[in-house]
Amino acid sequence: MTNYVYVNGEYFPKDEAKISVFDHGYLYGDGIFEGIRAYNNRVFKFEEHIDRLYMSAKVLMLEIGLTKDEMKNKVLETLRKNGLREAYVRLIVSRGLGDLGLDPRKCKKPTIVIITDKISLYPPELYETGLSIVTLATRKNIPEALNPKVKSLNYLNNILGKIEANLAGAAEGVMLNQEGYVAECTADNIFVVYKRMGNIYVSTPPAHVGALEGITRNTILEIAPKLGYVPERKIFTRHALYNADEVFLTGTAAEIAPIIAIDGRVIGDGKPGPVTKQLLTAFRELTMTEGTKIMPD
Numbered sequence: 001m002t003n004y005v006y007v008n009g010e011y012f013p014k015d016e017a018k019i020s021v022f023d024h025g026y027l028y029g030d031g032i033f034e035g036i037r038a039y040n041n042r043v044f045k046f047e048e049h050i051d052r053l054y055m056s057a058k059v060l061m062l063e064i065g066l067t068k069d070e071m072k073n074k075v076l077e078t079l080r081k082n083g084l085r086e087a088y089v090r091l092i093v094s095r096g097l098g099d100l101g102l103d104p105r106k107c108k109k110p111t112i113v114i115i116t117d118k119i120s121l122y123p124p125e126l127y128e129t130g131l132s133i134v135t136l137a138t139r140k141n142i143p144e145a146l147n148p149k150v151k152s153l154n155y156l157n158n159i160l161g162k163i164e165a166n167l168a169g170a171a172e173g174v175m176l177n178q179e180g181y182v183a184e185c186t187a188d189n190i191f192v193v194y195k196r197m198g199n200i201y202v203s204t205p206p207a208h209v210g211a212l213e214g215i216t217r218n219t220i221l222e223i224a225p226k227l228g229y230v231p232e233r234k235i236f237t238r239h240a241l242y243n244a245d246e247v248f249l250t251g252t253a254a255e256i257a258p259i260i261a262i263d264g265r266v267i268g269d270g271k272p273g274p275v276t277k278q279l280l281t282a283f284r285e286l287t288m289t290e291g292t293k294i295m296p297d
């Protein structure tokens with residue numbers, strides 16, 4: 001079946017969906033995006049993703065030209081057109097066509113692209129055996145220069161980090177902020193699980209340290225207390241990572257990925273931990289029942 005891509009109000013078969021080389025998204029990375037997932041005929045945390053897109057747009061003074069509801073309907077329409085009930089959705093809004101200068105005022109209309117595709121799942125072994133990761137030398141962008149809370153098309157900070165992780169043979173890499181505090185990974189948020197005074201904490205850095213306010217991250221912070229754990233947003237260094245009982249990553253594509261070693265230090269007993277597994281099960285249950293319906297069941 002042909003996969004159609006939405007480009008500025010029209011649908012094109014995947015191979016024919018194109019944008020201009022004069023689009024400032026291409027020339028300068030001037031634009032924003034979202035990665036959204038649909039499970040079991042439902043778009044998961046749809047409102048949250050659309051809200052984050054519009055918050056990113058506000059910071060960049062990017063006038064999308066559609067209301068949030070109109071944007072949601074375009075996404076649902078694209079999913080229906082492609083007959084997808086399980087999907088990965090990539091929603092992109094770039095500054096649009098301009099001249100060769102930087103000035104965004106020259107770009108009169110943003111380019112809106114919606115790609116809905118089959119989700120390529122991570123290998124199941126990843127969740128069984130866990131990942132070994134490393135700390136990267138590339139630091140997170142400082143919020144005063146380019147705030148990591150903005151999900152912009154300018155992902156070079158993360159890509160430089162990913163190149164370093166690749167060179168180290170690691171699946172992911174931890175990025176610290178300018179002060180050396182743990183911020184997040186190149187494409188996922190990070191959590192530590194630890195015990196203190198009879199409580200089990202599920203803890204992640206606050207977004208202001210220099211992390212994306214991840215939607216999977218926020219879902220885990222919501223689920224944790226329902227399972228008897230204490231959710232926490234806390235600033236920490238690598239010391240806390242190395243000494244945690246469990247560490248895991250969160251993201252729309254990866255869901256909840258267990259970490260078993262960081263910089264050669266084995267985490268816990270070197271296997272995905274029970275809290276991580278329980279959170280993953282609870283998360284997957286939620287994805288099956290919650291969300292905005294795509295088509296009648």
Ligand code: PMP
Pocket residue numbers: 035158184185186187188189211212213214215216217250251252253
């Ligand atoms: N941090 C970064 C840098 C990301 O790009 C992403 C999304 N892939 C995440 C965290 C996870 O965010 P979410 O749970 O909203 O997908």
